Amino acid sequence: VDRIVNMNWENILPPPKGAGKDVYLTAVTHIDDKLVEIIDVEKILSEVSPFEEDVTEDVRSRSSERAPGHLPVLVVDDSAVARRQIERCLTAIGMEVVTKNDGKQAYDYLKELTANGSQAADHLCLIISDVEMPEMDGYTLVTKCKNEPAIKDVFIMLHTSLSGVFNKAMVQKVGADDFMAKFSPDELAERVMEIVDREQ
DSSP states (O other): OOOOOOOOGGGOBOOOGGGOSSOSEEEEEEETTEEEEEEOHHHHHHHHSOOOOSOOHHHHHHHTTSOSOOOOEEEEOSOHHHHHHHHHHHHHTTOOEEEESSHHHHHHHHHHHTTTSOOGGGTOSEEEEOSSOSSSOHHHHHHHHHTSTTTTTSOEEEEESOOSHHHHHHHHHHTOSEEEESOOHHHHHHHHHHHHHHHO
Protein backbone atom coordinates (compact mmCIF):
# COMPACT_ATOMS: atom_id res chain seq x y z
CA VAL A 1 0.00 0.00 0.00
CA ASP A 2 1.51 3.32 -1.08
CA ARG A 3 -0.95 5.60 0.66
CA ILE A 4 -4.13 5.55 2.75
CA VAL A 5 -6.63 8.39 2.29
CA ASN A 6 -9.64 8.95 4.54
CA MET A 7 -12.63 10.34 2.64
CA ASN A 8 -16.33 11.00 3.14
CA TRP A 9 -18.58 8.65 1.20
CA GLU A 10 -20.32 11.63 -0.43
CA ASN A 11 -17.06 12.15 -2.35
CA ILE A 12 -17.06 8.58 -3.68
CA LEU A 13 -19.10 8.53 -6.89
CA PRO A 14 -20.60 5.71 -8.98
CA PRO A 15 -18.61 4.77 -12.09
CA PRO A 16 -19.39 6.73 -15.28
CA LYS A 17 -22.43 5.41 -17.16
CA GLY A 18 -20.36 4.48 -20.22
CA ALA A 19 -18.01 2.26 -18.20
CA GLY A 20 -19.80 -0.90 -19.38
CA LYS A 21 -21.34 -3.83 -17.53
CA ASP A 22 -18.64 -6.42 -16.96
CA VAL A 23 -15.96 -4.13 -15.50
CA TYR A 24 -13.91 -4.16 -12.31
CA LEU A 25 -14.82 -0.55 -11.53
CA THR A 26 -17.24 -0.01 -8.65
CA ALA A 27 -16.69 3.71 -7.91
CA VAL A 28 -14.50 6.73 -8.66
CA THR A 29 -13.23 9.73 -6.72
CA HIS A 30 -10.85 12.68 -7.06
CA ILE A 31 -7.63 12.92 -5.04
CA ASP A 32 -5.12 15.72 -5.68
CA ASP A 33 -6.95 16.67 -8.90
CA LYS A 34 -6.58 13.12 -10.24
CA LEU A 35 -9.36 10.66 -10.99
CA VAL A 36 -8.96 7.52 -8.86
CA GLU A 37 -10.73 4.29 -9.79
CA ILE A 38 -12.08 2.07 -7.01
CA ILE A 39 -12.25 -1.59 -7.94
CA ASP A 40 -14.80 -4.29 -7.11
CA VAL A 41 -12.87 -6.49 -4.69
CA GLU A 42 -15.69 -9.06 -4.52
CA LYS A 43 -15.55 -9.50 -8.30
CA ILE A 44 -11.78 -10.03 -8.23
CA LEU A 45 -11.96 -12.50 -5.34
CA SER A 46 -14.76 -14.47 -7.02
CA GLU A 47 -12.49 -14.95 -10.06
CA VAL A 48 -9.13 -15.45 -8.31
CA SER A 49 -10.33 -17.56 -5.38
CA PRO A 50 -13.91 -18.68 -6.02
CA PHE A 51 -15.92 -20.08 -3.13
CA GLU A 52 -19.23 -21.88 -2.74
CA GLU A 53 -22.09 -19.56 -3.63
CA ASP A 54 -24.99 -22.01 -3.43
CA VAL A 55 -27.24 -22.71 -0.48
CA THR A 56 -26.96 -26.37 0.59
CA GLU A 57 -29.80 -28.82 0.05
CA ASP A 58 -30.37 -29.09 3.80
CA VAL A 59 -31.12 -25.36 4.11
CA ARG A 60 -33.23 -25.41 0.92
CA SER A 61 -35.37 -28.24 2.29
CA ARG A 62 -35.96 -26.34 5.53
CA SER A 63 -36.98 -23.26 3.56
CA SER A 64 -39.64 -25.27 1.69
CA GLU A 65 -41.38 -26.02 5.01
CA ARG A 66 -41.98 -22.33 5.68
CA ALA A 67 -45.17 -20.46 4.90
CA PRO A 68 -45.07 -18.84 1.44
CA GLY A 69 -45.95 -15.26 0.53
CA HIS A 70 -43.24 -13.16 2.16
CA LEU A 71 -42.67 -9.56 1.13
CA PRO A 72 -39.55 -8.83 -0.97
CA VAL A 73 -36.07 -8.21 0.47
CA LEU A 74 -34.23 -5.02 -0.57
CA VAL A 75 -30.53 -5.76 -1.22
CA VAL A 76 -28.18 -2.76 -1.41
CA ASP A 77 -24.59 -3.30 -2.61
CA ASP A 78 -22.30 -1.49 -5.06
CA SER A 79 -20.68 -4.77 -6.16
CA ALA A 80 -22.56 -6.51 -8.98
CA VAL A 81 -20.99 -9.80 -7.88
CA ALA A 82 -22.14 -9.36 -4.27
CA ARG A 83 -25.67 -8.44 -5.42
CA ARG A 84 -25.77 -11.57 -7.60
CA GLN A 85 -24.50 -13.78 -4.77
CA ILE A 86 -27.06 -12.47 -2.28
CA GLU A 87 -29.93 -12.61 -4.80
CA ARG A 88 -29.04 -16.19 -5.72
CA CYS A 89 -28.92 -17.16 -2.06
CA LEU A 90 -32.29 -15.57 -1.25
CA THR A 91 -34.15 -16.84 -4.31
CA ALA A 92 -32.96 -20.35 -3.37
CA ILE A 93 -35.04 -20.07 -0.19
CA GLY A 94 -38.06 -18.65 -2.00
CA MET A 95 -37.56 -14.92 -1.37
CA GLU A 96 -38.27 -12.19 -3.89
CA VAL A 97 -35.41 -9.68 -4.19
CA VAL A 98 -35.16 -6.01 -5.20
CA THR A 99 -31.59 -4.71 -5.73
CA LYS A 100 -30.08 -1.21 -5.59
CA ASN A 101 -26.47 -0.19 -6.26
CA ASP A 102 -25.90 2.24 -3.38
CA GLY A 103 -27.45 3.85 -0.33
CA LYS A 104 -28.76 6.88 -2.21
CA GLN A 105 -30.58 4.71 -4.76
CA ALA A 106 -32.02 2.63 -1.92
CA TYR A 107 -33.14 5.65 0.10
CA ASP A 108 -34.77 7.27 -2.96
CA TYR A 109 -36.54 3.97 -3.66
CA LEU A 110 -37.81 3.77 -0.07
CA LYS A 111 -39.06 7.37 -0.23
CA GLU A 112 -40.90 6.51 -3.48
CA LEU A 113 -42.48 3.43 -1.89
CA THR A 114 -43.80 5.47 1.03
CA ALA A 115 -44.78 8.63 -0.90
CA ASN A 116 -48.45 7.54 -0.82
CA GLY A 117 -48.46 7.53 2.99
CA SER A 118 -47.82 3.81 3.40
CA GLN A 119 -45.09 2.27 5.57
CA ALA A 120 -41.97 0.68 4.06
CA ALA A 121 -42.77 -2.40 6.16
CA ASP A 122 -45.95 -2.81 4.05
CA HIS A 123 -43.73 -3.34 0.99
CA LEU A 124 -40.54 -5.01 2.28
CA CYS A 125 -39.80 -7.61 4.92
CA LEU A 126 -36.10 -6.77 5.28
CA ILE A 127 -33.25 -4.58 4.00
CA ILE A 128 -29.76 -6.06 3.59
CA SER A 129 -27.14 -3.38 3.00
CA ASP A 130 -23.42 -3.27 2.37
CA VAL A 131 -21.49 -0.64 4.36
CA GLU A 132 -18.92 0.74 1.92
CA MET A 133 -20.78 2.24 -1.08
CA PRO A 134 -20.47 5.39 -3.22
CA GLU A 135 -22.68 8.45 -2.70
CA MET A 136 -24.28 7.12 0.51
CA ASP A 137 -22.70 4.42 2.66
CA GLY A 138 -24.61 1.82 4.66
CA TYR A 139 -24.20 3.59 8.01
CA THR A 140 -25.71 6.80 6.60
CA LEU A 141 -28.52 4.83 4.92
CA VAL A 142 -29.45 3.15 8.22
CA THR A 143 -29.34 6.45 10.14
CA LYS A 144 -31.58 8.18 7.57
CA CYS A 145 -34.03 5.24 7.47
CA LYS A 146 -34.29 5.00 11.26
CA ASN A 147 -35.01 8.77 11.43
CA GLU A 148 -37.80 8.51 8.84
CA PRO A 149 -41.17 7.59 10.44
CA ALA A 150 -42.43 5.76 7.33
CA ILE A 151 -39.26 3.65 7.00
CA LYS A 152 -37.93 3.15 10.55
CA ASP A 153 -39.85 -0.07 11.27
CA VAL A 154 -38.22 -2.14 8.51
CA PHE A 155 -35.57 -4.55 9.84
CA ILE A 156 -32.11 -3.54 8.49
CA MET A 157 -29.13 -5.87 8.45
CA LEU A 158 -25.67 -4.59 7.52
CA HIS A 159 -23.83 -7.22 5.47
CA THR A 160 -20.18 -6.38 4.97
CA SER A 161 -16.65 -7.64 4.61
CA LEU A 162 -15.68 -5.21 7.40
CA SER A 163 -15.55 -6.81 10.84
CA GLY A 164 -14.39 -6.12 14.36
CA VAL A 165 -15.40 -4.19 17.45
CA PHE A 166 -15.41 -0.81 15.67
CA ASN A 167 -18.05 -1.96 13.23
CA LYS A 168 -20.21 -3.62 15.89
CA ALA A 169 -20.10 -0.33 17.78
CA MET A 170 -21.05 1.58 14.62
CA VAL A 171 -23.93 -0.83 13.94
CA GLN A 172 -25.37 -0.07 17.37
CA LYS A 173 -24.68 3.66 17.04
CA VAL A 174 -26.53 4.06 13.73
CA GLY A 175 -29.40 1.82 14.88
CA ALA A 176 -29.08 -1.18 12.53
CA ASP A 177 -31.00 -4.25 13.70
CA ASP A 178 -28.33 -6.79 12.83
CA PHE A 179 -24.82 -7.20 11.41
CA MET A 180 -23.31 -10.06 9.44
CA ALA A 181 -19.94 -10.64 7.77
CA LYS A 182 -19.83 -11.62 4.08
CA PHE A 183 -20.31 -14.25 2.62
CA SER A 184 -21.65 -17.61 3.74
CA PRO A 185 -24.73 -18.60 1.69
CA ASP A 186 -26.10 -21.00 4.32
CA GLU A 187 -25.52 -18.60 7.20
CA LEU A 188 -27.15 -15.73 5.32
CA ALA A 189 -30.11 -17.89 4.23
CA GLU A 190 -30.69 -19.16 7.77
CA ARG A 191 -30.40 -15.68 9.28
CA VAL A 192 -32.84 -14.24 6.73
CA MET A 193 -35.39 -17.03 7.35
CA GLU A 194 -35.13 -16.46 11.09
CA ILE A 195 -35.57 -12.67 10.75
CA VAL A 196 -38.45 -12.88 8.28
CA ASP A 197 -40.34 -15.51 10.30
CA ARG A 198 -39.84 -13.51 13.50
CA GLU A 199 -40.86 -10.17 11.95
CA GLN A 200 -44.10 -11.50 10.40
